[in-house]
Amino acid sequence: MNYTYDEMKSWDLFFYYGQNDLDLEIQSDLMLLLLQPPRSLFYNNKESGGVVSYENFPNDMNLQINTRFDITSAVAWKNRFISNGTEGNPERRIAVSQNSIGMQAISGELNMEVLYIPFYNYNAYAIVNPPMPGLR
Numbered sequence: 001m002n003y004t005y006d007e008m009k010s011w012d013l014f015f016y017y018g019q020n021d022l023d024l025e026i027q028s029d030l031m032l033l034l035l036q037p038p039r040s041l042f043y044n045n046k047e048s049g050g051v052v053s054y055e056n057f058p059n060d061m062n063l064q065i066n067t068r069f070d071i072t073s074a075v076a077w078k079n080r081f082i083s084n085g086t087e088g089n090p091e092r093r094i095a096v097s098q099n100s101i102g103m104q105a106i107s108g109e110l111n112m113e114v115l116y117i118p119f120y121n122y123n124a125y126a127i128v129n130p131p132m133p134g135l136r
Contacts, residue, residue: 002127003027008031009028022092022120023126027128029082030114031128031130033048033049033075034051034071034074034114034128035049035051035130037052037053038053048074049071049130050070051070051130051132054067054132055132059105063110064103067103071098072097072098075116079094084119090120093118093119094117094119095118100115101113111129112132113129114127
C-alpha cells in the first residue's frame with residue numbers, strides 16, 4: 001500500500017511507534033532514511049540515504065549511479081540494526097535493488113520511485129517517491 005507524504009510525516013508515527021500500521025511505519029522509515037542528509041545526525045552519522053544531497057546536481061550518469069548506490073547501501077545498513085521478526089517484534093526489514101529505483105527528469109525536477117519489498121510479505125511491494133527538486 002502506498003501512503004501519502006502527509007500520512008508518512010504524522011507525529012503519531014513518532015509518538016506511537018510500533019502501534020501503527022506496520023506498512024505505514026516501514027514506508028515512513030524509508031522516506032526518513034532517504035531524506036536524511038549525510039552526516040547530519042549526531043548519534044549515528046551513517047544513517048542516511050543522502051538523496052537530498054543531490055539537489056541541483058547535474059542529471060548525468062553520476063547522479064543515476066550514485067543515488068542508486070547510496071539508497072541501496074543505506075537500506076542494507078539499516079537492515080542490520082532493525083527488527084528481524086524475532087522476540088515478538090515485527091519484521092521491519094525491506095529489500096531494495098538498484099534496478100528497482102527509477103528516475104525520470106521532468107521540467108527541472110527528478111521524479112524518483114523507490115520500489116521495495118517488505119521481508120514479512122514478499123508477495124507485496126510498495127513505492128516511495130522522495131521529492132528531488134532542482135536538477136540542472
